[in-house]
Structure formats: structure tokens, C-alpha cells
Amino acid sequence: MAGRWKLLILALYLCLIMGQSDLSKSDCPIGYNDGEKPCIDIDECEVDVDYPDEVGPCGEDTTCHNTIGSYYCRCADGYSSSTGAGTSATCTDINECLKDKDICGLNAKCFNTIPHYSCICDNGFISTTGVESFLHGDNVTCRDIDECQEGDACGQNAACVNTPGSFHCFCNAGFGLQSGRSNFSGSQERCEDICMIDRTICGNGTCHRGASGHSCACHAGFTNYGNKRSRCTALNCDVFKVMNNLQEFPVAHDLMMQLEKSCLNLTESENPTELDGEDTLKRLLSAIDKLLSGGAFNHNRKVSTFLYVVENTLRFISAFIKPPGTTKSSTHTELELLVEKGEDLPKGAVTLSSKQARLDIRLETAAGDPSYYPGFTTVSLLSYANLEDSADGFFGGMKAQANQSFELNSKVVTVSVSNRNTSRLKEPVTLTFYHLKQTDTNNHTCVFWDASEEGGSWSPRGCTVVESKPEYTVCSCNHLSSFAVLMVLYDMEDTFELQLITWVGLSLSLICLFVCILTFSLIRSIKSPRTTIHLHLCICLFIATVIFLAGISRTESRVGCAVVAGLLHFFYLAAFCWMCLEGIQLFRMVVLVFNTNFKTLYMMAGGYGVPAVIVGVSALANAEGYGTKKHCWLNLEFIWGFFGPACVIIVVNIFFFLITVWKLAQKFSSLNPDFDNLQKIKAFTITAVAQLTLLGTMWIFGCFQFEEGTIVMSYLFTIFGSFQGVMIFVMHCLFSKQVREEYGHILSRCCAPWKKSYSNLSYSHTSKAHASKSSQDTGESRI
Structure with a gap:
């Protein structure tokens, strides 16, 4: 059995070899059939009628083109190939919408399809020919659709406004939208009575809808300032x-x-x-x-x-x-x-x-x-x-x-x-x-x-x-x-030097003023109306200096600081008033030639009453003007409550002194036989002018403290103000011959009691008193 199979397989093999030998011996080239002569071209692109859906030799999305003895392939319309024409090709679709973005024109969108594309009008637009889609070469465009002409697009209580590709609806006056928007489109919203939509539109008022819109009637206690459509506010x-x-x-x-x-x-x-x-x-x-x-x-x-x-x-x-x-x-x-x-x-x-x-x-x-x-x-x-x-x-x-x-x-x-x-x-x-x-x-x-x-x-x-x-x-x-x-x-960096000058000068002034007060109050031989004026001038300056040293910087208490400022205001004004009385006394002596003197009551009223009235009125008018953040003195806004009266007194004294000097010059020129009295009046005038110059100059420098760059003025003001007690002692005591003699007697009594007996001292004192009697009206000797 096995032998038979082997013989059969061998026979088949021999047949195949013999068949191939016959084919190789065909005389028709490739692409032609092997039938009878002559050779006939084979149509490779021909589709078998029994299999119409069968893909040809070129594949999908292609077209086959037959040639003599062969064929070639091309991509179908709407496709492209990276390999070009040939016996086979790989074709892909062409996206015309990307290739040409404006291919469809205005108000239209391009949609790619296989193998072509289509153009469709945007929402709110329609083609001029009524077709739904079209191509670039169809001579078709898109036009706007007027929605406001097509039925009741907005409903009642609204107005329609057409826009390219769409439309908007605006509510009529007195109506609004639940959403609070100003307009709408389509049927998603409808206009309603604005008074019902927003019950707070009038605030604290009642809303009423009218032909021109809503209006608000405000409740009691509220208003919309006459703007009827505005909210009522308190x-x-x-x-x-x-x-x-x-x-x-x-x-x-x-x-x-x-x-x-x-x-x-x-x-x-x-x-x-x-x-x-x-x-x-x-x-x-x-x-x-x-x-x-x-x-x-x-x-x-x-x-x-x-x-x-x-x-x-x-x-x-x-x-x-x-x-x-x-x-x-x-x-x-x-x-x-x-x-x-x-x-x-x-x-x-x-x-x-x-x-x-x-x-x-x-x-x-x-x-x-x-x-x-x-x-x-x-x-x-x-x-x-x-x-x-x-x-x-x-x-x-x-x-x-x-x-x-x-x-x-x-x-x-x-x-x-x-x-x-x-x-x-x-x-x-x-x-x-x-x-x-x-x-x-x-x-x-x-x-x-x-x-x-x-x-x-x-x-x-x-x-x-x-x-x-x-x-x-x-x-x-x-x-x-x-x-x-x-x-x-x-502030200035030189405050230490100014403080040192102030404290040294005021301390010396206190000593000198105290000596002046003892001199004018205890030495009977020099007592006169003028020395009385000097006495009270020194008292005022002495008290003002003590208060200044003790309380000028005590700003801890508002009330206490105001009291200090008020006292300084009073005593400095009193000093100026006593200066004014001295000028008036000099004027009476020289010009009016009155032998009578001021009554003590009148002098007290002028020296202390006038400044008391000024300070009282000032305190009532502006109590806050007394005391500052740093010093117990007058505020800058109120400083003329002091400088005003002081300047008036200075002007009045200058007027009196000018007339006095003029009359005094006339008396000297007439060779008045009462030469001693004239000399005394002359000395009186010189010391009075010197005193006015001293105090007046000091406060003139004080006025310049309110300007910029006043370092020089600050030093001058500090020096003149601090040493005014010393200068008054020099003018009224050391420059007075009579006072100097009295000082000599007092020193001689204290230092050499064994050289003179008590009776001699009494006799000398009595003689000197009689010798100086002629000068008691003025209390001043020649300088």
C-alpha cells in the first residue's frame, strides 16, 4: 500500500514539472492572455460582473486605469496620495475646510465630508436659493433673516430690534425682566410689570406704572429729590x-x-x-x-x-x-x-x-x-x-x-x-x-x-x-x-544756648528787681510819684519773671497752664501800663506844668485796672487762646491780645516823649533861671526814654519770632528779655546819684559802724534829706 502512494506522488510531481515547462514556453508577454495568436491585452481594471463589490487591484478610494500590457491607479476625487500614481496607492480624504477657510463665504460654516464638503448658513441666515447646503462654485450666498418680521418674536410689552444673524427684545417703559437684564431674545423670557418684578425699585416708596414708565411716590420721611423714577431714600x-x-x-x-x-x-x-x-x-x-x-x-x-x-x-x-x-x-x-x-x-x-x-x-x-x-x-x-x-x-x-x-x-x-x-x-x-x-x-x-x-x-x-x-x-x-x-x-538746634541765657539772665534780673523793690519802697528820701511808678513796674516784672521760671513749661494741666498764661499776660501788660503812666507823668511835668501829682487810686486803676480789663475780656472772648502744647503762653492766633495793647502803649509814649523833648529844648533855649529843675527833668526824660527803648525793643524783637530764619532775632529777644531786670537796676539805681549816695550810706553803716556815732549818722542823714528836697518831685539826679 505504501508503495502505491509513493508512485502516485511521483507521478503528480512529474506532471507539475511538465506543466511549468509548457508555460515557460508561452509566446505572449506579461499583461496579455495566452490564448490563440495574436496575444490579447488583459484589462486588469475590469470588474467581475459576478462580484461587483470586489475591490479592484488599486484598492479603496481609487480609480484604476488600464494600459497596454499593464494599468495604473489614481486617488478618487476628494482624496490625495503621498505616493502619486502607480499600480497601488494609499489615498486619504482632503479636508477642504482647512485647506481654504473662506471656501463658503460670509455668514456660513464649512463642514468636511467624505469625499467632499458642504457649506451651511449660520443661524439667523438662509441661502439665497433656499438650499440647505451648497458648494463654493454653486454661486450661493447667505442673507440675514429678519426675525422681527416673522410673527411675534418678542411677545407683548416689548420692542424687537433686528441684528445681523439675530435679534433683541427690549421691554417697553414700565416693564422689565425677572433676570434684571436689559434685553432678551427668543422665548426664554417675557416682559412683566416692573413694579411687580422688583418691589424694592422705589425703596421706601410706592411704585406706579404709567405710559412713560414707572414713578415712585415716597413715604413720609423719604425723598427722591424730585426724580420720580428714582429710589426713595431717607x-x-x-x-x-x-x-x-x-x-x-x-x-x-x-x-x-x-x-x-x-x-x-x-x-x-x-x-x-x-x-x-x-x-x-x-x-x-x-x-x-x-x-x-x-x-x-x-x-x-x-x-x-x-x-x-x-x-x-x-x-x-x-x-x-x-x-x-x-x-x-x-x-x-x-x-x-x-x-x-x-x-x-x-x-x-x-x-x-x-x-x-x-x-x-x-x-x-x-x-x-x-x-x-x-x-x-x-x-x-x-x-x-x-x-x-x-x-x-x-x-x-x-x-x-x-x-x-x-x-x-x-x-x-x-x-x-x-x-x-x-x-x-x-x-x-x-x-x-x-x-x-x-x-x-x-x-x-x-x-x-x-x-x-x-x-x-x-x-x-x-x-x-x-x-x-x-x-x-x-x-x-x-x-x-x-x-x-x-x-x-x-525746632532750632541751639535751644540749649538759648535756655542757658534765659535762666542766667532771669536769675540775675530777679536779684536786681528785688534790690530795686527794696530801694524804692524802703528809702524814704527818694520817694516820689515817679519812684512809685518805678516800684510797681519792678513788682510787675518781678512777679512775671517768677511765674515764667516756675510755670512756663508746666503744660501737664490744661487749666493750670491757662492760669499761668493769663497771669503772664496780666503782669507784662501791667508793666507796659506803668511805663505809660511814667510817660504821662513826664508830659504833665514838662508840658502842662502841673505841680500836682497823680492820686494813688488813679495810678492803681491805670496800672492794674486796665490790664485786668484787657485780660478779662480776652479770656471771655477766647479762653482757649491761653496755653499751647509746649508753653503756657498765648496761642499764635491770639498773640495780638498782648502785642496790640503793648504797641498802643509804645506809640502813646513815643508821642508824649516827642512833645516832652520838644518843650524841654524850648525851655533850655530860653535860659530859664530854674536850671536845676530843668536838669532834673532832663534826667527824668532820658531814663524814661531809655526804659521805653529797653522794653519796647525787646518786644519788637519778639514780633520777628513768627518769621522764618529768626535765629539772630531769637538771640536778641532772649538777651533783652532775660536781662531787662538788670538794665532797669542800672538805669534807675546805679545811674541815679541820689540812690548811689543812699547806697553808700547804707554800706558805711553796715561796714564801718565804729567810725561814726549814731547821732552823726542821723545828722548826716537829715542834712542829706534837706539837700535833696528840691529834687523830690522827680526823685532823679543828673546822670
Whole structure:
């Protein structure tokens, strides 16, 4: 059996070898059939009708092209091949939408398909031929569909506005959307009565819908300032009642009464009368001019009240100014006022400026909380021409370092906005101040007026310096009020030398004044009306010096410091009054030739009564003027309460002395036989003039202490003031021959009692008293 299989396999193998030998002997080339002659080309691309879905020799997405003896392949339309034409190819689809982005034209989108693409119009557009899709070469474009013409697109209570590819619906007046949006499209929302949608649209008022929109009828105690479509907000008229009763500013009484009446009309009347904002604003600026033209307020509480009145009144009046606002200026003010009105909260940055300052603020900050938006926004910048004279010196809110002081170096400005909650702003405001004095130093501080600080004071809280140049300073503040720029000053470095001179000079003056008091009160031989004047002059200066040394720097107690300042004020003025009496006494002796002297009561009334009246009136008028932060003396704003009377006394004495010297010269020229009396009057005049020159010169140097660069004047003032007791002792005692002789007798009694008996001393004393009797009227010998 096995042998048979082997024979069969061998026979088959021989047959195969013989068949191959026959094929190799075919005469037709490749690509032709092996039938009868001639050879016929084989169509490789021909599809078998029995298998129509069979993939040809080129594969998918291709076309087969037969050639004589062969064939080649190409990618079908819409496909591409990286290998090119050939017997086989790998074809991929062409994305025409990426290849040519503008293939579909405007308002249409391209969608790639296999093997081609299609163009479809955007939403809101339709093809010009009505077909849904098209190709680039079909000459088809997309046009807008006007939805507003196709039925009721927006529904009732709304207006339709067509837009390219879409449309918008806007609610009619008095209607709105639940979402709060301003417009809508489609059918997702519908316009409804705005009074029903937002029941808080009128705030504290009743909403009514009309043909022109909604209107708000405010409840009692609330107002919308005559803007019927605005929210009703609370209006506190009590502020005007308080301002109406201000005794400090009677000039603003009528204006405050009008504002109170207008405020009550807005809150109580169903049909309020609108306030004339322009006219009321003019009246406000006129009242400010009258207040500022009256001079400095001299009290921080008055400054606080003034700024409070202006800020609240300006906020109230601004609501009645028509947009876009106004700009006004007067003698003492400069105002720029911006007004924005409308239902929508305003946005954006604005700038207000004057000659002395500039304000940069955002309208959102000025408007405040949107939920309480009253339908208007106001911003005002008010600059004062001379308020710095009243507000300078109140620096209790400043944390001064050693030897440091402050001075206003800009105009004071008030910033007022419609937003009532300005104590803490979300976004700070920027203020630019132009300096009153240009300086190369950057020692400037941005401050605001804090009425809660000891009745009113400048404070840097919430304000920072952004930039400081010699000409200006830029400030950033997170609250609103009245603002200014302070210049930081530093005290002189020579204070030790000045203090040393003061203490040494005043100590010597006390000793000399004490000797003068003993001399004029105990030595009977020289007693006269003139020595009485000298005695009280020395007493006043002695007491003033003791008080100065003991209490000039005791500022711990406000009341105690004020008492010290008042006593110094009294005794220094009394010294000047006794000087004036001396000039009048000299005038009576030389010009009027009266032998009678002043009565003691009259001299006391003139020497102590007049200064007592001046100090009493000054204390009643401005008790706060006594005592400063560093010294128990008069405030700079009140210093003329002393310098004024002192200057008057000096002028009066100079007048009397000039007439006296002129009359005295006439008497000398006539060779009056009473030569001794003339000589005494001459000595009297010389010492009186010298005394006036001494005290007057000292206080003249004191006046220059209020200017800049006064180091020389400070030394002169300190020297003359400290040693005035020594100079009075030299003039009235050492330069007097009679006093010197009395000093000699006293010394001889004390130092050499054994050389003279008691009787001789008494005799000598009596003789000397008779010898000097002719000079008792003047109490002065020749110098």
C-alpha cells in the first residue's frame, strides 16, 4: 500500500514539472492572455460582473486605469496620495475646510465630508436659493433673516430690534425682566410689570406704572429729590435744625432756615417743590465768603462746625443741580461740581480741579452701594482761599517727634459726594495739592480734618503720600472729608544756648528787681510819684519773671497752664501800663506844668485796672487762646491780645516823649533861671526814654519770632528779655546819684559802724534829706 502512494506522488510531481515547462514556453508577454495568436491585452481594471463589490487591484478610494500590457491607479476625487500614481496607492480624504477657510463665504460654516464638503448658513441666515447646503462654485450666498418680521418674536410689552444673524427684545417703559437684564431674545423670557418684578425699585416708596414708565411716590420721611423714577431714600432734616441754631455763624442763619424748609417740603409734601439748586449754591458760597472774611475762627470747634455745615449743605444742594454740573468761584472759594443722573449706576474715572488742588475719583465710589442708588451721583471739590489761617495750629492728632512741629503748606479743600458712607472707601481717591511755599525737602504729610479728635484736629489716618515734589504733593486717602498738606518743621538746634541765657539772665534780673523793690519802697528820701511808678513796674516784672521760671513749661494741666498764661499776660501788660503812666507823668511835668501829682487810686486803676480789663475780656472772648502744647503762653492766633495793647502803649509814649523833648529844648533855649529843675527833668526824660527803648525793643524783637530764619532775632529777644531786670537796676539805681549816695550810706553803716556815732549818722542823714528836697518831685539826679 505504501508503495502505491509513493508512485502516485511521483507521478503528480512529474506532471507539475511538465506543466511549468509548457508555460515557460508561452509566446505572449506579461499583461496579455495566452490564448490563440495574436496575444490579447488583459484589462486588469475590469470588474467581475459576478462580484461587483470586489475591490479592484488599486484598492479603496481609487480609480484604476488600464494600459497596454499593464494599468495604473489614481486617488478618487476628494482624496490625495503621498505616493502619486502607480499600480497601488494609499489615498486619504482632503479636508477642504482647512485647506481654504473662506471656501463658503460670509455668514456660513464649512463642514468636511467624505469625499467632499458642504457649506451651511449660520443661524439667523438662509441661502439665497433656499438650499440647505451648497458648494463654493454653486454661486450661493447667505442673507440675514429678519426675525422681527416673522410673527411675534418678542411677545407683548416689548420692542424687537433686528441684528445681523439675530435679534433683541427690549421691554417697553414700565416693564422689565425677572433676570434684571436689559434685553432678551427668543422665548426664554417675557416682559412683566416692573413694579411687580422688583418691589424694592422705589425703596421706601410706592411704585406706579404709567405710559412713560414707572414713578415712585415716597413715604413720609423719604425723598427722591424730585426724580420720580428714582429710589426713595431717607433724608434727615435734623442736620439743618442743628445748623440753624448755631450761634457761631449767625450770617448763615437765613440760608439754614431755607434749607430746613426745603428739606421738610421734600419729605412731607406729596407734590414737593423742587429747590433752585443754582441760586441756593450761590447763597452758600456767599455765606462762606462772609464767614471767611471775618478773620480766623481761633477755635478748633468752630473750624469743625464750619466744615460740617459746608459738607452737608453742599451734599444736599448738589442733588438739585442739573447735569453735567457747574463751576463757580467767589472771593474766598473755588468750586467744581459734577452731576450724573440716570437709572443706571455710573462708572468710570473723573477728575475735578481748581487752582490749588485736583481730585481723581471713580464714579462708582461717589455713587456708593448700588442697592441704595438714588438715581443721581454728585462729586464736588471746594477750595478755600484763607481757611488755613483758622485751621493752622491744631495738630493734636499728629504724632510729633522730638523737636518737630507742623505747618499747613496748602489750601484746605472739602470733597463731598452723594454717597453718604464715605468713612471706608473700597477704592481710595487721589488728591493733588499745590504748595503754598515751595521747598526742596520732602517733609510733607497728607492729612484730613478729624472733628472727633479733641474738638477738631488734623490727622494723617487713612491718608498716604504717593508723590512729593517742591511744587506739589499727591495724596491717596481711603475716606472723604476736608483735606490739606502739612509741612514738617524742626525746632532750632541751639535751644540749649538759648535756655542757658534765659535762666542766667532771669536769675540775675530777679536779684536786681528785688534790690530795686527794696530801694524804692524802703528809702524814704527818694520817694516820689515817679519812684512809685518805678516800684510797681519792678513788682510787675518781678512777679512775671517768677511765674515764667516756675510755670512756663508746666503744660501737664490744661487749666493750670491757662492760669499761668493769663497771669503772664496780666503782669507784662501791667508793666507796659506803668511805663505809660511814667510817660504821662513826664508830659504833665514838662508840658502842662502841673505841680500836682497823680492820686494813688488813679495810678492803681491805670496800672492794674486796665490790664485786668484787657485780660478779662480776652479770656471771655477766647479762653482757649491761653496755653499751647509746649508753653503756657498765648496761642499764635491770639498773640495780638498782648502785642496790640503793648504797641498802643509804645506809640502813646513815643508821642508824649516827642512833645516832652520838644518843650524841654524850648525851655533850655530860653535860659530859664530854674536850671536845676530843668536838669532834673532832663534826667527824668532820658531814663524814661531809655526804659521805653529797653522794653519796647525787646518786644519788637519778639514780633520777628513768627518769621522764618529768626535765629539772630531769637538771640536778641532772649538777651533783652532775660536781662531787662538788670538794665532797669542800672538805669534807675546805679545811674541815679541820689540812690548811689543812699547806697553808700547804707554800706558805711553796715561796714564801718565804729567810725561814726549814731547821732552823726542821723545828722548826716537829715542834712542829706534837706539837700535833696528840691529834687523830690522827680526823685532823679543828673546822670
